[in-house]
Amino acid sequence: MTAYLIAMAIVALIYMLLTIGLNLQYGYTGLANFGHVGSFAIGAYITALITTNGGFAYVSLPASVLGAALVAWPVALLSKRLRTDYFAIATLAASETLRLAIIEEDWITNGVHGITSIPNMSVALGLDVDPNILILTLLIAANLLAVALITRMVKSPFGRTIEAIRDDEDAVRALGKEPATFKVKVFVIGAGLAGLAGAFYAHYFSYISPEQFLPLITFYVWMAMILGGTGSILGAVAGSLVLVLFLEGSRFVRDILPGVTEVEMASVRLFVVGMALVLLTLLRPQGLMGDFRKR
Amino acid sequence: MILSLSHVAFAFGDFRVLDDVSLDVPPKEIVGLIGPNGAGKSTLFAVTSGFEKPLAGTIMLDGRDITHDGPVARARAGLGRTFQVPREFRHLTVRENLLAAAPNQTGENLLPLFLSPRRVREEERALREKVADLIAFLNLTAVKDTPSGSLSGGQKKLLELGRVLMGDPKVILLDEPFAGVNPVLIDSLVDRIRELNAQGYSFLVIEHNLRALSDLCSTMHVMDRGAMIASGAPSAVLDDPKVQEAYMGGVL
Ligand SMILES: Nc1ncnc2c1ncn2[C@@H]1O[C@H](COP(=O)(O)OP(=O)(O)O)[C@@H](O)[C@H]1O
Ligand SMILES: [Mg+2]
Numbered sequence: 001m002t003a004y005l006i007a008m009a010i011v012a013l014i015y016m017l018l019t020i021g022l023n024l025q026y027g028y029t030g031l032a033n034f035g036h037v038g039s040f041a042i043g044a045y046i047t048a049l050i051t052t053n054g055g056f057a058y059v060s061l062p063a064s065v066l067g068a069a070l071v072a073w074p075v076a077l078l079s080k081r082l083r084t085d086y087f088a089i090a091t092l093a094a095s096e097t098l099r100l101a102i103i104e105e106d107w108i109t110n111g112v113h114g115i116t117s118i119p120n121m122s123v124a125l126g127l128d129v130d131p132n133i134l135i136l137t138l139l140i141a142a143n144l145l146a147v148a149l150i151t152r153m154v155k156s157p158f159g160r161t162i163e164a165i166r167d168d169e170d171a172v173r174a175l176g177k178e179p180a181t182f183k184v185k186v187f188v189i190g191a192g193l194a195g196l197a198g199a200f201y202a203h204y205f206s207y208i209s210p211e212q213f214l215p216l217i218t219f220y221v222w223m224a225m226i227l228g229g230t231g232s233i234l235g236a237v238a239g240s241l242v243l244v245l246f247l248e249g250s251r252f253v254r255d256i257l258p259g260v261t262e263v264e265m266a267s268v269r270l271f272v273v274g275m276a277l278v279l280l281t282l283l284r285p286q287g288l289m290g291d292f293r294k295r
Numbered sequence: 296m297i298l299s300l301s302h303v304a305f306a307f308g309d310f311r312v313l314d315d316v317s318l319d320v321p322p323k324e325i326v327g328l329i330g331p332n333g334a335g336k337s338t339l340f341a342v343t344s345g346f347e348k349p350l351a352g353t354i355m356l357d358g359r360d361i362t363h364d365g366p367v368a369r370a371r372a373g374l375g376r377t378f379q380v381p382r383e384f385r386h387l388t389v390r391e392n393l394l395a396a397a398p399n400q401t402g403e404n405l406l407p408l409f410l411s412p413r414r415v416r417e418e419e420r421a422l423r424e425k426v427a428d429l430i431a432f433l434n435l436t437a438v439k440d441t442p443s444g445s446l447s448g449g450q451k452k453l454l455e456l457g458r459v460l461m462g463d464p465k466v467i468l469l470d471e472p473f474a475g476v477n478p479v480l481i482d483s484l485v486d487r488i489r490e491l492n493a494q495g496y497s498f499l500v501i502e503h504n505l506r507a508l509s510d511l512c513s514t515m516h517v518m519d520r521g522a523m524i525a526s527g528a529p530s531a532v533l534d535d536p537k538v539q540e541a542y543m544g545g546v547l
């Protein structure tokens with residue numbers, strides 16, 4: 001039972017990093033990122049490639065963050081030219097292109113077969129402790145740090161300006177501020193957080209393959225953000241916990257629905273989470289932790 | 296001239312909206328711009344502030360050619376504008392809207408935000424004082440902590456003026472500042488604009504309330520179907536038969 005709770009907590013904390021990043025991008029800045037899973041994948045693959053080739057996590061963790069941020073940078077530049085809806089499509093396309101590239105470039109990524117035997121956190125750090133407890137501790141620390149840093153950012157003049165950009169970009173321009181400068185920074189930081197989440201993911205599951213990085217993951221993160229409340233950092237924390245509860249809880253739907261195949265189960269879970277989202281939007285439109293004055 | 300438009304032309308696709316429009320705003324003056332709906336007044340503001348590119352003509356701000364600058368560069372060069380339909384940052388309070396409008400804040404950059412928090416804090420304190428004064432000046436004290444999306448139309452117009460003032464511009468373009476504002480508030484807004492003018496601000500004002508506008512401005516221009524049809528002292532312009540005809544005897 002404890003092991004099960006730890007496993008759930010680890011998954012929830014990985015989603016939390018992703019959701020905090022997306023909330024900074026969309027909730028605060030209005031950047032509709034539908035390709036978040038792409039940054040997650042980059043983090044996971046960088047960690048997998050470095051640590052399966054003898055590298056330590058002291059190198060691979062920062063490399064995953066920087067790699068995801070670096071790849072996000074040209075995508076962020078698109079936000080200069082594209083309206084919200086087109087930017088959403090462009091980011092979705094970017095993450096799918098990346099996934100196809102991972103499949104195609106099998107000389108480095110091992111294609112559809114994925115990368116196996118990624119060392120766990122203890123091995124990767126060269127520490128003689130329980131790997132699950134270690135990764136749980138590091139994830140808690142990483143999330144606390146992310147919450148502290150992002151809260152400092154959004155409750156500052158920087159945060160005020162990105163919220164102004166979300167509300168009306170042209171009005172920001174008329175005040176002599178270039179929205180693109182802010183959007184690029186925000187997008188890159190959100191991607192870095194997703195890259196970190198990917199690194200933890202790779203260590204925890206020890207096996208990664210392209211099919212784990214489908215757009216479905218992006219949509220789960222959106223759900224967590226909306227459940228918790230867009231434009232609220234604590235909402236991102238609450239939303240990812242609730243999301244994982246729903247995803248796990250929907251496993252038990254299987255007992256009520258005998259004869260449902262594993263493939264169909266994925267749709268059932270999506271349906272359950274979707275229904276929860278619809279109910280919540282009806283009952284509490286601002287999200288669990290959302291502030292009523294914001295949307 | 297603080298602002299000078301010469302022979303400006305503009306079209307939305309094939310639809311000619313501005314045709315050889317010229318207009319000057321002398322320093323420390325309030326210039327009025329009137330004309331029937333669809334005449335192209337707001338479009339002229341869009342072209343002047345860099346949101347639309349003119350097909351021809353030049354735009355000079357305080358002696359500098361800004362024709363090829365974008366809206367951000369023009370705002371930085373000292374051109375402030377409001378919009379006909381207010382564009383408040385609706386999730387931000389009145390106070391936050393004004394704070395957000397302050398140019399070049401240290402705390403808008405991430406490195407100083409984390410590395411020199413004291414400097415950011417001190418700058419923010421000074422800024423809050425400035426904003427508190429501005430809120431009092433604009434009679435927005437009662438709503439200073441209200442999300443601006445729920446303000447009345449008139450209060451939004453005041454807020455937009457306040458945001459522009461935060462940037463301390465050389466010239467301010469106001470697009471229908473009195474539209475939707477209740478008559479009592481209009482009088483106070485007229486007083487505010489006069490006060491600012493006395494402090495040295497120059498204005499170009501689009502307005503349908505001709506009584507309030509002719510009280511304010513020294514020179515008035517009239518546009519109709521994309522062309523300037525009359526310019527001069529307000530009383531003379533309003534008596535001009537061409538102007539009367541453009542309005543089809545209705546409003547005047
Ligand atoms: N974005 C646009 N696209 C196409 N036509 C437009 C656009 N904005 C305004 N127009 C047209 O340009 C003309 C001038 O509009 P506008 O400048 O708003 O007039 P005014 O402010 O004098 O009422 C109108 O005929 C209007 O329909
Ligand atoms: Mg107009």
